Each structure stands twice: as structure tokens, then as C-alpha cells.
Amino acid sequence: MDITVYRAEALARESRTLPAATYNLARTLQARSPSGVAFVPVRSMQVLAILDATEFVFLDGHTKSWVMLAWQGFLAHERSALDAPVPFESVCYEDSGVEAMRRLPRELHLALQDLAAKQRIDGPAKVLNFHARRRGDERPAPPDGA
Secondary structure, three states, X not given: OOOOOEOOOOOEEEEEEEOHHHHHHHHHHHHHOOOOOEEEEEHHHOEEEEEOOOEEEXXXXXXXXXXXXXXXOXXXXXXXXXXXXXXXXXXXXXXXXXXXXXXXXXXXXXXXXXXXXXXXXXXXXXXXXXXXXXXXXXXXXXXXXX
């Protein structure tokens, strides 16, 4: 799916940190996507988060194709442990982004958890039994249970 988004001039930039649990879950969901982009609806705020390899972009439900806020420059490689927070830069493009930044880290985490729960693969695992043939052995492999 292609979505075109537009950015106004940046109004503010701020260095922040994202809790490891949120960052790791976001990257897991992004990696599961065939296109490498995850679309996460943050329903409690009427925001759509678009997560790709370089940034998290947030679109307000009222200004649909204009970026309200972007989180960029994730420095995951600088953390000393997987459970350490990840530094990043928050770039605000709309006045509403300043207010949204107060609630967004928590609400995004909850939305990521909801999305991960919907994508969970439930049910028993099934082990497939493959019989390997040896080199030069032209006999067919025995059927399962034999």
C-alpha cells in the first residue's frame, strides 16, 4: 500500500527516549510486515502511526495526509542492553503535535500491544517429519509411521 504524506516546516525538535519495550515491539511488528512498514492505529488519540526502518510518523485524524509528528534518528545501537531506553529526536510539524507528545508514548505502546495480540499465531505447533534420502539411495522415503 502506498500512502503519500506531506510535511510542513518543523516547528520544534526535541531529544527524547523511548522505552525499550515500546521500541522493541514496534520493530518486531515492522519486521513482520512484508513491506517493512507497519501501520498502527492509535484509536484513543485518532492518530495513525506509520513505522518504517528510519522513523515513526504520526498522522492526525483531522489532517490525514499531513505529518503531525515524527520520531527520527533512533540510536538503538548506543544502548548497552536490550532493555535500555532508545534515544531519538521528536520533530513536531503541527501545533497539535506538542500536546500529542505528552500522551503518545503510552498510547502508542498500548496500540502496539493490541496489534501484536491480533497478529499472534495461536494454536498448537505441528512438527513435520521429513525423511532424508542418502546419496545413491533410489528407494522412496518410507511413509509417516513406517
